[in-house]
Amino acid sequence: MENNVREMFQIMTRRFGLLDKNCCTAGGLDISLVQSHIIYEIDRKHNPSIQQVADALSIDITTFSRQVQSLVKLRLVQKTPLPEDRRINILSLTTQGKFVATVIDEQMNDYLKEVFSHMSEFERDMVINAVKLLNESMAKSSVCCTPLG
Amino acid sequence: MENNVREMFQIMTRRFGLLDKNCCTAGGLDISLVQSHIIYEIDRKHNPSIQQVADALSIDITTFSRQVQSLVKLRLVQKTPLPEDRRINILSLTTQGKFVATVIDEQMNDYLKEVFSHMSEFERDMVINAVKLLNESMAKSSVCCTPLG
DNA sequence: CAAAATACTTGCAAAATGCAAATAATAATG
């Protein structure tokens, strides 16, 4: 039993990773896994800086800088220097970028809905509570993942 | 509430992905995320072929072929042609490879133990049941992840 | 104001990726 716990988490993680990998074609563009995470994070945070998003996703800042450049080139993301500290660049989604974020979000929600359709309502609530609990516990953990939240 | 569901899953997935990213230094070697997944899968399956592992991990077969080559070079993995069909190469872990798999496994289990330590026993059981249920439902899903199990 | 710190970018060189094509072995067909 104890032995299976890691296996269960490994499989679950891999499945969600896979889902991401298949993601995403949106608005006629092929979005990579990393790009979809970046778009998601910019959408979620309120005017994040480059550094903040890189930290949140644990991506090396130099790699991230270039990822942002390519998203800017695709006209999905905008960089705006912060007036009160011009070292800092604020990231935001363009209209096109918001559209892509919405499409990806719908795809993910459809998938989650489909997965939940194989459960009873009781089970569905249990799973949601469990994931919430897991996130809270991981946030408390000293081992990993402090930047996330 | 509905809105938060995807967010919860996104955060959870990212956290477990992160954990993997930090993983692993084992036996004096730095193991990449992809390598740790490959080692895990070879350990888990019984004498898998190259094709089988590539499918299980949804890695392009040509990329995977080269990943295996580098793991062979690191003396963590062995390729053995199958006698009854010499097109097929069976993968197995060397002693060193098994050691690395064990070290990674212990790290992951320690982490899970730490995460669960922030919960009651009741909550822990709920989370484990929920993850099991999730995996079963994802397996039933038509959208994603059929090769996994 | 000079030195240190912060936010970000660029130069490289190494690694990873994936399509197309090759090789090698087996299975299927006529």
Add this chain to the structure above:
DNA sequence: CATTATTATTTGCATTTTGCAAGTATTTTG
């Protein structure tokens, strides 16, 4: 039984991604 698929894996090649070291620009600190 020779020929043609089919399957498993590898290599060529060109592109992309990655991350360290070093750079620029701006702000903070002493």
